[in-house]
Amino acid sequence: MSDTQTGHDVIVVGGSYAGMAAALQLVRAHRRVLVIDGGRRRNRAAAHAHGFLGQDGVDPTAIAATARLQLEAYPTLTWHDDEAVEAGGEHDDFHVETRGGHRHRGRRLLFATGVSDTLPPVEGLAERWGISVFACPYCHGYELGRGRIGVVATGPMSIHQAQLLPEWGTVTFLLNGALELDDVNAQELAGRGVAIESTPIARIDGHADVVLADGRRLPFAGLFTAPRNGPATPVAERMGCALVETPTGTQIQTDDAKQTRLRGVYACGDAARMPHTIALAVADGAWAGAQLHRSLVWPEA
Structure with a gap:
């Protein structure tokens, strides 16, 4: 040396x-x-x-x-x-x-x-990190044009993320088995207009399309997660x-x-x-x- x-x-x-x-x-x-x-x-x-x-x-x-x-x-x-x-x-x-x-x-x-960053183990998510999957709405929220936004849950911090993101678009909170909401959290999210999706995620493909385990496809302008x-x-x-x-x-x-x-x-x-x-x-x-x-x-x- x-x-x-x-x-x-x-x-x-x-x-x-x-x-x-x-x-x-x-x-x-x-x-x-x-x-x-x-x-x-x-x-x-x-x-x-x-x-x-x-x-x-x-x-x-x-x-x-x-x-x-x-x-x-x-x-x-x-x-x-x-x-x-x-x-x-x-x-x-x-x-x-x-x-x-x-x-x-x-x-x-x-x-x-x-x-x-340790990202949630969802097929297709890591490949889109920084492109159509983000962490910070102040950095990337505006560019989504108030479109549909998905929040992929990782833990309690994701609740805060889902509550904040309606400032930038219409939000769906994808629990993906990462957490369970109590009545207080569920009511607060509903008050912010956040839709709750409890079906697990099978994969992410396209720009930011979430394919659920039951076969449904949910297209989004962008996704957020809290690694x-x-x-x-x-x-x-x-x-x-x-x-x-x-x-x-x-x-x-x-x-x-x-x-x-x-x-x-x-x-x-x-x-x-x-x-x-x-x-x-x-x-x-x-x-x-x-x-x-x-x-x-x-x-x-």
Whole structure:
């Protein structure tokens, strides 16, 4: 394993929206920043990003590419296309090892790894994830034109999803054996005009057609589901960062300054906050970058 001879002020593990937003604050303060990124953005299947001021409707791949190009214009930024597999060390002396066999050193460490999604095991759903099956109505609801929307249940969080989505169209809640509704939930959903379908799903085909176990076909403009998610890599947890439960899975525990329970180790973006949107990830990353800079200026604060 090769060891870098020059240390960095901050190593950012994850070069998507949150990681780049953090790095931008730091390089603009003339700090030496290394970004390590494996190149698998969570929204890589989506053709358009929405709800992000100034970038509404833009291809998220183009947003990320432009951001990287702007970052790399700063002389104190180093970008390494690789995957972090291990991290360790202590305050002012951290190291990150990559799958490519490199070992990098830095005074601070930021995990901006994003999350991975565990989708419901419905035939045809994963292939349509980010295309006609979504998680966030604020990101993808408007484009459905107030058409028919199906919500594929995964657990209690799906009830909230089904209650919210009538703002964007006519909703059918597909229980698919994932949960049972009590009288209160059923009444609340009925009050929102949500239809309940208890027949299990056989598969999804076409654009967003749900084929039920009894043979009926329900066509939708789009589908929503609430996947369970957690940090996209276990590196932070293996290093000793604590995870906390969220309504949709787990995330890295941080304080208000985005520092984990390990001094000098920070986390931001989808891996360390919810809900998940590009706009919120960028904001969280910018805040983390500023807090990291402060920790370098006033290390004892």
